Amino acid sequence: MKRAESELFIPHRSLGVVVGDVAPSIRSTFVGKRSTLSVLCPIDNFIIQYNGKKLRAIGMSDPLNDRVSAVASSSSSVFAAAGTQISVLPFCREITETLDLGVPIAQIMLVGTQLIAIDSNSGIHVIETTSENLQKSLHLEGNSESFEISAICHPSTYLNKIVLGSASGKLRILNIRTGKVIHEFQREFGAKITHLEQTTALDVLAVGLENGEVFLFNVKMDKILGAFRHDTKVTNIAFRDDGESTMVTADANGTIAIWDLEKQELLGKITGIHSNEINCLHFIPGEPIMFSSSLDNSIRLWIFDSADGMPRELIRLEGHSKPCASAKFVSQNEILTAGKDGSIRKYDVTSLTMRQKLGSVGPGKDMKSTVPSNTTTTAVVQNVAEIAFGWQREAAWNNVFCRQVNDTKITTWQTRNNTHGAFHLEHDRFKKKVDFIDASATALAVSSCGNFVFIGYSTGHIDQFNAQSGRHVHSYTSAPPKSSKKNSKNRKSKSSSFINSNGSLQNDAPAADSPITALSVDQLNKELMAVDKDGHIVFWSLATKKPVARMFKSGVQLGISAQCPVNSLVGVVSITETGKEGVVLVDTICHTVARAFETVGPKVNALTFSSDGKWLLVADNQSYIRVFDIVTSQLIDVLLFSKPCVSLSYNETGQYLATVHEGERAIYTWANKEMFAMDCVVRALPPNYVPEWDADDIGMIMIDSDDEDGDDTRSQLGKALREFKKVTIDENLISFSGLPSSRWANLPDLAMIKERNKPTEGVRKVKQAPFFLAAAATLDGFEFEMDEMEGKDQDQESHIAKRELLELESAFSKVLRSANTKQDLLAAFDILRAMNLSGIDFQIRSLNPKTLPIFFRMLLEVLKTKKNFELVQSYAVTALKTHRSIVWSTKNGDDVASPEDEELTEVLEEFYKYEKENWNELEDLFVENMAVVQWIKNALL
Incomplete structure (x- = not known):
């Protein structure tokens, strides 16, 4: 995409x-x-x-x-x-x-x-x-x-020749070396040739046609050896080559047919496995294992090991066969998705192999008893419109609830066991009254405790169900019935209070006069916020079941909503009389509108909050996702896609954003650059800002340009921020490098860490020696036999190698020796900074008495710039710890110190003096700040 x-x-x-x-x-x-x-x-x-x-x-x-x-x-x-x-x-x-x-x-x-x-x-x-x-x-x-080429095949033993099949039903043999047509068959198969496959016999090809026929055709003799038939277009053909005369064909409906070529009869069909066209069939050479793939987004492995010649499924790898409709994070890395094929699936964002199918939307376990046993029915595929999730009771009972399109039933699921729930949630009114035959569930919410589920309907009703048992608890009505305490104590169940003795419903007034569009429960489980289409927002007390506050704005319709996970804000889509849509943030504590965003696009498809509650993400029907900063009410980013986004979900830690797009079976995840990148831009954009595709290069994914003459606002902001971070605010301030602590914190103790992490057991000796080497058996295995002269030569060579190793000079040491100016020393520091931890440790250990003073001179020059402060301290401590024998050496008697020793002493004294001056200044500021903080803590206000 x-x-x-x-x-x-x-x-x-x-x-x-x-x-x-x-x-x-x-x-x-x-x-x-x-x-x-x-x-x-x-x-x-x-x-x-x-x-x-x-x-x-x-x-x-x-x-x-x-x-x-x-x-x-x-x-x-x-x-x-x-x-x-x-x-x-x-x-x-x-x-x-x-x-x-x-x-x-x-x-x-x-x-x-x-x-x-x-x-x-x-x-x-x-x-x-x-x-x-x-x-x-x-x-x-x-x-x-x-001659429109529709199929191609290379017959076995036909050197430099291919067979071409056409849409008119003709075959042609072509020499690919000379480019000449060797032969064109006059026979017409009467339909478009969709597939050509080499059989296990020479000169014989299998020809699959669009009308469903399959012919075994002898190319050499121009003769049809056998004919088979499917109900629809043949898409693929495969043959077993393990000694069995079996042909497998596939059609556009996803049906696999197995044929016995010796008897030329059908062994059986496999239907209902692939729900779409099968585009690949392949037998593993010499084995009864077949591979199949289909356009229904599935791959399967089959094995032919049964007595009747039919295969059984070994491995299945599949996803949503139809476009995905909704997605929701249920943990830090796990995301739950619902597709238009009616399946509920769970994926792991960090792994491509972790996937699980929870099931398909259909009749629950409590509905199976109503279906006669002698009938074969298939579950009705329904499109899931909304997923509600509660993690508090995940280990106890059903914690996922799905609302289907044009249906009053709510299906239940459990993410702990990855299974379908044992019941559906549906009120009896939709079974008893004919007036509610066209009703549907339009809103869904789960309480913060995970014990209750709230459902809003297109009829204006709001029902509360128990998540554990699935029983009806309460129906919120605008005119609650008056009943005595004595009658309320004698009730057998909550749901029976709405049914008379004659079976009719009573006291079932709706909570609103228009369809319920959104429901949400606050984090303290005190109030239920219900939004209807006519612009009413009613806050219900969960304790008394009565309204506690109402909000209304005339001339405005209210749509879908999203609840913030960390505060009391709820985003609600508002639609004016002219059709313009916006998003208002409702404070559920104060019962007021806290923010209003008007430039959100023509029609809002989905909205969500970031995990920290700072951002509001709104997806419209024009393929834009706008990101608003809630505190400042400013637009800070706009994402542009080739297809509109229909569902959004943020994970609980704020690392990933999941999006589902119209017509796409894939779920796309995006990493939050603010948590991973150092140059992430967070700045206000014009309210009407929208990115555009590059007209010169439609195929490119990146549209932002770094050209100076470009008019891309986002690119200019990114360059400005990166340049701003390179500028020091005040020359007297000390700045860090910004590198992670793993690049410098453990450098002084790296040798001790490597010593601690050494394997406890040594490398085991090989039990058998190569046949061309003489070996003597020992208790531990064997040892090679060698004479004394060879041993002496090896010892001498090892000493020479050690001496040459000590005399080696690394590339970094050469850079230090050639450094004559301050810029050269700073450039050498940049080279050292770019290395990994082990590389820096090696370069410091490779320093000799001649390059050690230059190394400390380099650190001194960097320290004077007051940048990379933590790196300088780490490198200095490592060098002093590694070369302490050189630093602490003293000359006795008449020995005269070498120039290198004098230079090192001079550099270290200057380094110590500069550090002491800066530290005294910082220490005074620390003491002063600590005194002020302590006074504030002890002050009586």
Whole structure:
């Protein structure tokens, strides 16, 4: 999905899509004598690699410049067609080569070392892959009107020849080396050829047609050997090669048919597994294991081990088969999603392999008894409109509640066991009265304690249910019935108070005269806020079940809402008479409007608060997500996508933002740059600011430019802030480097840490020696036999190596020796600062008596700039601790100190003097501030 650059959020990961619309490629790689099977699935503009044994994601390619339209692979390379280019990815990671054909590519196939590419105009491109660069060896211009290529196949033992299938039902044999058509069959199959596959027999191909027919066709004899039929278009064909004469075919409805070729009869069909077109069938060579993938976003492994020849499912990897409708974080890293296919799934933001299906929306366990046992029915797929979650009672009972579109029932789920709930939540009025046949649940909320669920309906009713038992507790009405205490004590249940002896409902007045659009419960579980469509906001006391406050504004309709997780604010969408929408923040404690945001787009699709309650995020129907700062009521960021966002969710720690977009099965997660980046821009933008796509380069994801002449406001703000952070506010202030503590805090004790982390057991000796080495058996294993001369030579060589090691000079030491000016010393410090912890420790230990004074001179010059204060202290302590024998050496008698010793002493004295002066100044400020703070603490106010 295309998106624009943002200063507050950066793409993190897309979840939920396991396979795209392009057929995967099965790749076998050999490491020695072992072969490894992997599945390459193109998704959008990248390729995900799965392990063929367990279908676990093991890698992801770099993004390509366009959407991947086809993929082919060999044991050494992966070839991907994206737009008009063909890219080479040897390890399915980095793109090493790219060849632009100038025409969009529809299909590619690898024949030996030659890559066959079919473009959108039915043109044929033959590309050699053995050279260092991709080279086009043949190009045949196509004519889609006379012969539109719809399928391609390379028959076994047919050297440099391919078979082409057309949309008119004709076949053609082409020589890819000379570019000549060898033979064109006069036979017409009567429908579009959708798939060609080589059978286990030579000269025989399987031809799949759009009308559902499958023919076994002998290319050499021009003869049909057998015919089979499906109900709809045939999309893929595969053959077992482990000794069994079995053919497997797939159609556009997701049906898999298994055929016995010897008897030419149908063994059986598999229906209801794949709900969409199957685009890939593949048998692992020599094994009864089949791989299948479908456009319903699922991959499956099958094994043929039953007596009837039918397969059984081994492994399933799937996501939402239809676009996702809603998403909500249920923990720091886990996110719960609901799709239009009726399934509820849970994903882990930090892992591609952690996924779980909780179930599908359908009849609950309490509804199964009403269905006769002799009937076979399927659950009605319903679209989930809203997810309400409560974590307080996750370990006890159902804690997730889903509201469906055009339905009064609320389904229940449990995230602890990842299962469907045992009951539905539905009031009896919708079963008893015919007037409520078109009613639906329009709002949903869970109490802060997790014990109660509140449901609002299109009829204006508000019901309260017990989350543990699913029983009705109370219905909020505008005119509550008057009943005596004696009658209330004799009631058998809360819900029975609304039913007469004759079965009719009584005292069931609605809480509002218009549909309820939003419900929310405060964090103290004291009040329920109900919002209706006509502009009324009513606050109900949960203790007395009576209204405590009302808010109303004429001429305004109220829509969806979102509750802040850390304060008493609730965001509500307001719609004026002219159709203009805005968002108002209602304070549930003071019962007033605290903020109002008007420039939120034509229509609000979703809104949410950040985890700390500082930001309000509003998604509109024009593919924008606006981020507002609540304290200042300013617009601080605008996110632009290629598709509108329909659901938003922030995780509890504020690290990730999850978005669901219209028509997309994937859930996109974005990292909060304010928590990870140092140059995150948080500044006010004009209220009408919106980013735009770059008209010159539509395919690029990033639209922000760093050109000085650019008019991009966001880019200018980012550059200004980065330049501002480089400026020192006052030269007398000491500043830190900004590096994490792991880059300098443990440097003085790094040697002790490495000594402590050494393995307790040494390296074990090999029990068997190579056959060409003489060895003597010992108690521990063996020892090599060597004479004394060899031992002496090795000892001498080790001493020479140690001496040469001591005389080695690192690159950093050379930079220090060549430093003559202050700028050279500061440049040397920048080199040392860029190294990791072990590298810095090595460079400091490599200092000799000649370079040690220069090293302290470098630290002194940096200290004078009053920057990188913590790095200077850490480096100085490490150098003094490591070279203390040189620093503390004294000359006795008539010995004269060397120039290096005199220089080192002079530098250390100056270093000590400068540090003492600065510390005395800081110490006076510390003492003064501590005295003022202590006086304030002890003062009687």
